Amino acid sequence: MKEHKFTWFREFLERKSGIVINQSKAYLVKSRLQKLVEKYGVVDLNALILKIKQQENSVLADEAIDLMTTNETLFFRDGYPFVALQEHVFPEINQNKGTSAPINIWSAASSRGQEAYSIAMTACEAMPNARQRVKIVGTDLSAESVAFAQKGAYSDIEVKRGVSMPRLNKFFRPVGSSWVVNDDLRAMVSFHEGNLVSDTLVTQMRRFGVFDVVFLRNVLIYFSIEERKRVIDRIARTMHKGGYLITGAADLPEGNTSKWERVDVQRQRIWRLC
Numbered sequence: 098m099k100e101h102k103f104t105w106f107r108e109f110l111e112r113k114s115g116i117v118i119n120q121s122k123a124y125l126v127k128s129r130l131q132k133l134v135e136k137y138g139v140v141d142l143n144a145l146i147l148k149i150k151q152q153e154n155s156v157l158a159d160e161a162i163d164l165m166t167t168n169e170t171l172f173f174r175d176g177y178p179f180v181a182l183q184e185h186v187f188p189e190i191n192q193n194k195g196t197s198a199p200i201n202i203w204s205a206a207s208s209r210g211q212e213a214y215s216i217a218m219t220a221c222e223a224m225p226n227a228r229q230r231v232k233i234v235g236t237d238l239s240a241e242s243v244a245f246a247q248k249g250a251y252s253d254i255e256v257k258r259g260v261s262m263p264r265l266n267k268f269f270r271p272v273g274s275s276w277v278v279n280d281d282l283r284a285m286v287s288f289h290e291g292n293l294v295s296d297t298l299v300t301q302m303r304r305f306g307v308f309d310v311v312f313l314r315n316v317l318i319y320f321s322i323e324e325r326k327r328v329i330d331r332i333a334r335t336m337h338k339g340g341y342l343i344t345g346a347a348d349l350p351e352g353n354t355s356k357w358e359r360v361d362v363q364r365q366r367i368w369r370l371c
């Protein structure tokens with residue numbers, strides 16, 4: 098791949114998705130985009146990048162961006178966010194708004210859906226009326242991941258990464274070689290494409306209401322420091338005052354114009370919007 102083509106692609110990717118690819122990661126672009134070279138029948142990666150440049154708003158461009166996302170995820174990832182929901186966030190909402198008030202939660206880089214379904218399982222275990230009260234919206238830039246999450250069907254290996262046997266029996270049913278999320282849990286969650294770096298994100302998310310809780314985990318790490326701040330400020334504008342932001346362990350919303358109070362759960366931080 099020619100250097101100027103790589104430079105253009107890096108700039109394009111960051112502008113469209115926020116994802117920053119280090120100068121030393123040409124191999125990553127090569128290996129991930131190779132399948133599009135074959136699919137679109139172009140001679141090589143340089144020709145593919147030229148084609149993307151000529152049609153920045155095309156299916157090809159979206160596919161290239163999708164291939165550059167890292168969709169690694171698992172059920173109940175890192176444990177403490179779900180403990181925080183159960184032990185701190187839900188009791189506080191119940192106390193402040195009453196035990197039948199609706200609860201609106203956003204999984205803001207939902208990947209293949211495990212995070213959103215883990216939130217739904219936690220809610221069902223925490224509150225007997227969760228199925229009526231709790232709505233979870235999952236969004237992701239990757240159309241492929243959103244389509245996967247919508248199906249709610251996971252392999253044996255995927256459910257073994259985080260789902261205990263009692264939860265598997267309670268919330269999933271076996272269908273062929275997959276484990277499918279039960280309909281009542283599925284009905285609590287909806288998935289949509291959504292780009293965290295889009296200027297219209299706040300308006301787009303308004304159609305789902307104002308959020309009490311936002312999960313923004315293991316995605317800011319791919320963005321520049323400036324973009325992280327912009328994303329957190331956008332997200333603050335979609336939330337109720339007193340709502341909770343649950344980030345990855347390394348992501349601090351400090352230095353943003355929105356104000357956050359730190360709350361420690363199992364020695365990890367979650368953030369309350371002031």
Ligand SMILES: C[S@@+](CC[C@H](N)C(=O)[O-])C[C@H]1O[C@@H](n2cnc3c(N)ncnc32)[C@H](O)[C@@H]1O
Pocket residue numbers: 113114115116166167168169170171174205206207208209212236237238239242291292293294313314315316319
């Ligand atoms: C590593 S996964 C994290 C999934 C989940 N939040 C977790 O912690 O397990 C990162 C996800 O961020 C998504 N992503 C990357 N850039 C994005 C953007 N600009 N807007 C929305 N999602 C994005 C990727 O498609 C990917 O599914």
